Amino acid sequence: MLRIKTDQKNLADVNIYTAKKLNSLASSLTQLAKSCDDETGKGRSLTKEDGEAALKTAAVMVCGECSRCSVYNDSVNGDSYFLYYLLRAFEQMGMVSEGDMPLLFQESCPKKEEYIRQLNKSLGRATMNLAWKNRFLESRDALIVQFRELAVILEEFSHQMELAEDITASKEGAIRRIFKQNRLNVSSVLVLEYEGKQKEVFLTVKSGNGRCMTSREAAELVGQAMGEGRWSVSKDSKTIINRQYAVFRFVEEGRYRLAYGAACAVKEGEEVSGDNYSFASHIPGQVMISLSDGMGSGVHACQDSQKVVELTQQLLEAGFSARAALKMVNTVLLLTGAEEHPATLDLACVDLHSGVLEMMKLGAAATFVISQDGVEAIEAGEVPAGIISPVEPVLLSKKLWDENWIVMVSDGVLDGLPGEDKEGILKEYLSDMEETTPQELAEEILEFVISYSDGVRDDMTVLTARVWKRK
Template sequence: MLGVVVARAVFMGINPFAIGYLAVLFMEPKGRILAMVMVALGVITSMGTEGMIKYLIAIIVFSIIVSMIEYRSKKITIWSMSGLAAGVTIVLTCFYSTLSDNFLNNVVMGLAEGIIVFVSALVFHKGLEPVFHTRMKGEALSNEEIIGLATIGGVIIYGIPDMNALGFSLPLTCAMFCVLLIGFRYGAGFGAVIGAACGIIMALRTGELNQLGLMCMLGIISGSFREMGRIVDFLAYSGGFLILGELYKNSRFNLEGFGVLISCAVLFFLLPKNLVYGKSMKDTEREEDVYIHQNLQNIARGKLRDFSESFHNLSSTFHTFSEQKEELDKLDKRVLFDQLSEKLCKDCENCSYCWEGHFYETYEGAYRIMEQVNENGTISLNEIPGEFASRCICLNNFLEEAKRSIELARINMSWSNKLAQSRAAIAEQLGEVANIIDDFSMDLYKPSDDEEKSKKIATELRRNHIHVKKVAIFEKRDGKIEIYLTAKTDKGRCVTSKEAAGIIGKAYGKQMRPFDGCKKVIAKEMETFTFVEDTDYTVYTGFARMNKEKNPVSGDNYSFLNPDTGTFIMSLADGMGAGQGAYEESESVIELLEQFMEAGFRKESAIKLINSIMVLRDKEEGFSTIDLSILNLYTGYCDFIKMGAAATFLKKANEVEVIYSTSLPAGIVPKADYEIVTRKLYSGEFLVMATDGVVDCIPGEKKEEFIAEFLNDLKTNNPKEIANSILNMALEQNGWEPMDDMTVLVAGFWSKA
């Protein structure tokens, strides 16, 4: 029955999901006729006559070929079925292309449609496996089955008719509820992926490309607050929903937000707990996923890479349609020339005299006029070939029509380039989603097979009156260790988790500490505790800021963040201009950075996604610089990432290094323009980040060198005092009047040894 809705998912004039879904249904011999009828019904109700005939023929041809193959007692696998469906679609599209003028473009479109049919069939098959095959009671869905079901849900949302009543939008409500539920049930990683999938669907429905970034952001928000329960999670989700809706003023989030929120709230809170949380969520996540399903992680990693490859393929498909033109090519000019000549010369009384008696001279003269107008936008009479001017009795009309045709062609090229730019933005975001899935697969921890270490830890803990049920040691992607411990104390004793970390560290041979979210005390109840490898360095911070005169708020925003145990991030954003508008711009950038980095996104992916979101916003909303310092607290290496930001200063023992930037702020160009510089930090060194409001207060051309000399002469180890000293020095240099919003961030770096 869902085939009717899936087959209504038409975009860009094609309907690949109908054929892909039919291919999956044909894997089951029973019910094929009904499946054909339902898919055909969806095609008939959603497409025009020409497209309807094409896909109905494809359905019939596909079913005949499948029947012929099975008649010879040959079993068809899902790969063969998908390839067969894709082949039929490509052949029919190529046949239809012979009947149209734009043959080459239609052939390329047919190949792209065939690829989508093939990929969608494989994804749909994974999503429908729980329906086709009997499962053990309580058996959990695999990662690929969840993503497959989510993809089917997204296509169904796309195919639902857009019914609006009293602020209630059925497609948007379904999309928002899926993002909320999946993010809450499976976490920020799945929430981001599902948000991206639903965002693509809503972008295709509404034409608002910012839906992709918005949905992805909401999926992260839903997953980030899941541990606090349904009420807090929904409040955070609603807040993000309303803030993003206000941020993107032209989106459907504003127009239909109230009804959508009410609908999502009703569904979310009425669902039974077992559907929202899954089976014993805490036990499953902390014990079953840690101990019982360790061997499934390698399988999940491989499958996630397969899905990542699918998103990469979709990204490549969109890239094929995103080529932009800077100038009219030879084919464009030839078509314009033919149209112009036919329009003006066909009914002219001298047509035969010019084009038959003097063909070569007439052709050369007319073409030179077109070239001259194309290059300069106009042409004077003395630049027209004399023979052409003497023969043409409609010379003035010919010149005016040439100018008009060239101008119209340039306008069409400009709009085509804007459309190609939007496709390129979608392709970039699809590519980054693929990278996110790759990273997610790499973040699956590798279980350690060192039984001796586990036994030694358990023995040492028992000696200290801690009864251990299970010990699991995992190695992260960076080689660091996490230890999961299920334990309780004997005879009513209480032992702090910090004391237990010391015991575990001595037994394992590495300094350990309790994870930030871990309980502080091990008591008489059996519970699971997490211990992580302690860092070698620590950071202390300070800041100082000053608003531009008469502005109640600063256009600068900043953040100090620890997204995981071994990483410290200092971020600074400067919105263009000053006042409330600049504040909102920089605040949105900082909030997105925090969400992306806390969710575990790569720094490159976070920067590119933020840039693509800002590119698709209204230009009048301005831009923002991005200044990031990402410090590894294990190794001491720091990555400085800049997009249009002012210089960063690295204060060492006897010198100050200045790290410059020549890149553009975020949101100016479609492809993110950023620079990454890596430096090794040592104990006692300081990082100093400042906005251009601080640097611009220094007179002369060598502003950065002046600040570097001031820092080198500064004799204090207090980050707060350093920040205040720099701010006061800059104000003093400009007569104690701030030229712009001023912000200084300082981080002191020290070894724990």
């Protein structure tokens, strides 16, 4: 954290200098990603050279001086159609059979079984080498993505800092006065207002007369001094103000707030659910709701979905955009072999200042938004995380208003409903809902779905959130 020991003017200068430095770092990362990107995407399948090497090896090991069919020479010197056919046949079937070879070879080669065995062995070795090469290329692709996304984060933050307006002069007196009344010594003050009118306050402060205060209590003092909104202390600040000067960052909370509810049912015969979810409200200015459904059920599915949820939350807290976080999660799962056990990911990010909902989906079930205009089902693709690379998450955006609802469900919930139009059935149920709490609604939805079957045939998870505008 930057230690602020100068006056107000110097603090503003430091802000501008830091913004330019971050922008320079972003440019460097962009160039670094570009320099690594020259060969990206190449070498993903067996090449003509791999096929020629396999044919040559088989000829040396088996044919000797025999020249009855000249499979190798004809493939290298003549039309390469047969060579490409041979490679595609091996990739599709995992082996080359006698029927894939030229008719002359089939009729005249006395060692055709040995030749084909050696050819398959050489192509298998080339495939294994290709797999390792592709792993390396995928790792490099992931690194390039990280460079680019980090560059975007730095550029956005730099842009935000450059456009930040220093309003310290109008607020410093009130802040110093109320902190002095509470026996807290303020060394320096910086108040910034960003685009969208969000504000941040940086204070270098210590306790006086041996009195300590929590930073949460100090946030209430900041709110009183600012005269508007609710304020909280940032996660990277200390929790206690003591007799040593330290820098604290206070953040204006958004105009909206959310209340949550969750209800789950475990598939019969299993001890744990393969679904995992998270409500994260400590990300500055936004709330994140995530739901992941692991492939299958039980412990392994639970571990897979838990990994997806935790990794996504960590990336968002680090400053990655929702789209970048989902792409990164998919890449990580591919590199760790998660394609054998893919997991869906449903991510909802609510901007507490604007009330805008951004939905990001990777193979997840529909999300339902309840407003004064009715119930809307937000749907996306069917590809789970860790199954295809590169992946482009589906981005959906919607403005939320006071007392709107968000309902997220796992596949097991919709699959438990009868008929083909399962989303329509749930929409009709939600359109007739009465006044209730988020937790009660989640439980009621789960009971409604289970009532259509004799038991719980798949893991079911229902997440609900209600939006309120602060008065």
